[in-house]
Amino acid sequence: MSPGDHPSLRVTKYSIDAFMQLLSECSECTEAQVREKLHLGYFESYFRDVNVRTIVSEADYIDLDYLTDYAAYYVRCFHHYRRDCTRLHFFSEDLSQDDFLALLSRAADPAAREDLQAAYKGFIVVRPLPQCVIGRTCLAHYDHAGHRHFPVAQPYTANLSGLELSAHTVPFQEQDQVTAACATSALWSALQITSRLFNHTPMPPVAITQAATTGVPLRSRALPNTDGLTIEQMAHGIRAAGLEPFYIDARDAFVLRSTLYSYLSCGIPVLLVVHLAGSSKNRLDPRPISLGYHAVTVTGYSLQLSDLGDRLVRGPRLVSDHIGKVYAHDDQVGPHARMTLIRDRRAPCLTTSFRGPENVRQVRAYPYALLLPLYHKIRIPQQLVCDLAFNLDRALYSFGVLPGVDEHLCWNVRLLTVNDFKREVASRADLNDTARVEILTTPLPRFLWHAAGNRGNEPALDLVLDATDIASGHFIRLAFSSDPGLLRFIMHLADNEALAATPPGQAIADVAARTKAFVVSE
Amino acid sequence: MAKDPAHRDLDRLLQRAEQMLRAGRVEKRFRAASKSTDELLRKLRRAQDVDPKALRKQVTI
Numbered sequence: 001m002s003p004g005d006h007p008s009l010r011v012t013k014y015s016i017d018a019f020m021q022l023l024s025e026c027s028e029c030t031e032a033q034v035r036e037k038l039h040l041g042y043f044e045s046y047f048r049d050v051n052v053r054t055i056v057s058e059a060d061y062i063d064l065d066y067l068t069d070y071a072a073y074y075v076r077c078f079h080h081y082r083r084d085c086t087r088l089h090f091f092s093e094d095l096s097q098d099d100f101l102a103l104l105s106r107a108a109d110p111a112a113r114e115d116l117q118a119a120y121k122g123f124i125v126v127r128p129l130p131q132c133v134i135g136r137t138c139l140a141h142y143d144h145a146g147h148r149h150f151p152v153a154q155p156y157t158a159n160l161s162g163l164e165l166s167a168h169t170v171p172f173q174e175q176d177q178v179t180a181a182c183a184t185s186a187l188w189s190a191l192q193i194t195s196r197l198f199n200h201t202p203m204p205p206v207a208i209t210q211a212a213t214t215g216v217p218l219r220s221r222a223l224p225n226t227d228g229l230t231i232e233q234m235a236h237g238i239r240a241a242g243l244e245p246f247y248i249d250a251r252d253a254f255v256l257r258s259t260l261y262s263y264l265s266c267g268i269p270v271l272l273v274v275h276l277a278g279s280s281k282n283r284l285d286p287r288p289i290s291l292g293y294h295a296v297t298v299t300g301y302s303l304q305l306s307d308l309g310d311r312l313v314r315g316p317r318l319v320s321d322h323i324g325k326v327y328a329h330d331d332q333v334g335p336h337a338r339m340t341l342i343r344d345r346r347a348p349c350l351t352t353s354f355r356g357p358e359n360v361r362q363v364r365a366y367p368y369a370l371l372l373p374l375y376h377k378i379r380i381p382q383q384l385v386c387d388l389a390f391n392l393d394r395a396l397y398s399f400g401v402l403p404g405v406d407e408h409l410c411w412n413v414r415l416l417t418v419n420d421f422k423r424e425v426a427s428r429a430d431l432n433d434t435a436r437v438e439i440l441t442t443p444l445p446r447f448l449w450h451a452a453g454n455r456g457n458e459p460a461l462d463l464v465l466d467a468t469d470i471a472s473g474h475f476i477r478l479a480f481s482s483d484p485g486l487l488r489f490i491m492h493l494a495d496n497e498a499l500a501a502t503p504p505g506q507a508i509a510d511v512a513a514r515t516k517a518f519v520v521s522e
Numbered sequence: 523m524a525k526d527p528a529h530r531d532l533d534r535l536l537q538r539a540e541q542m543l544r545a546g547r548v549e550k551r552f553r554a555a556s557k558s559t560d561e562l563l564r565k566l567r568r569a570q571d572v573d574p575k576a577l578r579k580q581v582t583i
Contacts, residue, residue, distance in 0.1 A: 249568070315558030368581070383563075
């Protein structure tokens with residue numbers, strides 16, 4: 001063996017052809033089959049955007065998820081499938097084999113490690129299978145660029161020959177069509193994140209399929225899983241992880257945007273079930289062609305502050321009305337795939353790179369349902385928080401106490417953990433020191449709803465609700481504001497009999513009565 | 523004794539609200555704001571209801 005020749009590690013200059021060749025060499029997939037994959041177009045564009053220059057392939061890599069699928073299915077096939085995978089690492093720096101080995105020899109040098117970490121974009125595990133070769137993939141999400149948000153992403157670390165390298169992402173993998181269909185792949189991505197958030201055991205794809213089909217059996221066989229899962233079975237898969245599935249009908253754009261935003265803010269991945277439909281290539285035939293249902297895991301969104309969504313804004317507004325795009329792990333397209341929210345004649349829909357059959361052009365994804373994997377103590381739904389905020393907004397508007405262009409607040413309704421909330425409060429510039437200390441020392445539950453009403457870019461009123469309480473309880477733990485007049489108006493309105501007797505007066509008095517503590521920042 | 527600015531703000535807001543109430547504008551504004559508010563709240567409530575039609579329809583993913 002020559003000095004630079006290490007069979008387990010190979011450094012390749014990046015090009016899409018080189019990537020394709022590696023996918024083919026490391027699996028049982030031919031180059032022609034790799035070329036046909038829809039993922040390739042996605043990866044080419046992603047690697048260009050994040051400026052990938054080098055691929056380091058790590059042979060004989062044991063991947064737990066693949067190994068579990070292998071033990072449950074592939075090992076019992078007559079054909080001899082390999083049990084080891086290849087992991088491809090991506091760097092945005094030009095590196096030769098010698099450069100990389102030299103870096104390894106300086107692995108103890110923090111500067112060398114930092115340089116390599118700065119250039120690290122993540123990894124793809126290549127499964128040694130005939131077609132569905134994209135295994136566990138942890139590629140860094142796109143830059144924020146001021147408008148993209150990936151609150152669900154977490155740091156995932158790879159140990160490459162002793163070098164610890166991490167990428168901020170949500171794990172992704174392609175369905176293998178044997179142990180997992182797209183519903184399983186979407187669930188797998190979501191449960192990878194919730195296992196860290198809520199401390200449950202992460203489940204490999206085959207375990208998800210088995211758990212989902214145990215309580216709610218399929219009409220046909222579960223493995224190979226060619227029929228996919230029903231929404232009830234997906235919900236059962238979530239229960240198997242020890243979480244509660246929360247179902248939301250997502251056929252309305254306002255509901256879709258507000259629900260996604262509220263729960264993603266807490267780092268909770270959201271499963272989105274869409275109906276795929278395309279139009280016929282025959283322009284004389286206007287009928288939409290249904291391509292069935294599909295599930296993706298939403299990992300982020302883009303806020304376009306100039307865009308006010310599809311609804312004419314006259315009334316209470318939400319920050320989530322500005323969501324123009326969502327980013328989702330679509331196992332048929334790729335990780336963090338961009339889906340733009342548009343409105344066609346029938347319903348709100350999302351653009352997708354999903355490719356239909358020959359006779360179909362322009363496939364669109366029509367949101368159907370959202371499935372949220374929630375920790376059992378997150379009990380108060382977002383709808384109750386919006387109910388409270390919107391009723392208060394309407395009442396304040398009625399009394400003319402919200403001066404401004406449209407005299408309504410723009411509400412930022414988010415589920416947060418107490419730690420994240422207090423971290424935000426610690427850095428709020430609009431609160432004085434006394435108020436800040438009072439809020440920071442108030443005992444609060446682990447999960448809370450934060451409804452922040454803003455006037456333009458200025459915070460006007462903040463409500464903090466106990467997400468673990470019961471709907472009929474006094475779940476407003478805290479109301480605070482740097483507008484003393486506004487907060488005192490809410491606190492003391494009940495003392496004014498004439499005002500309190502009106503419907504808006506009753507709404508304000510109800511909020512005041514259900515609030516445990518008021519903090520005024522003078 | 524002179525009131526502090528925060529209490530002056532509260533008095534100003536209460537006076538304004540009382541004036542609007544006497545002028546019949548509170549009810550009018552409440553009705554005007556109710557249309558959009560109720561519609562949004564109805565959408566959110568309905569989204570959580572299990573639609574019997576959706577239950578009958580077996581969606582496979």
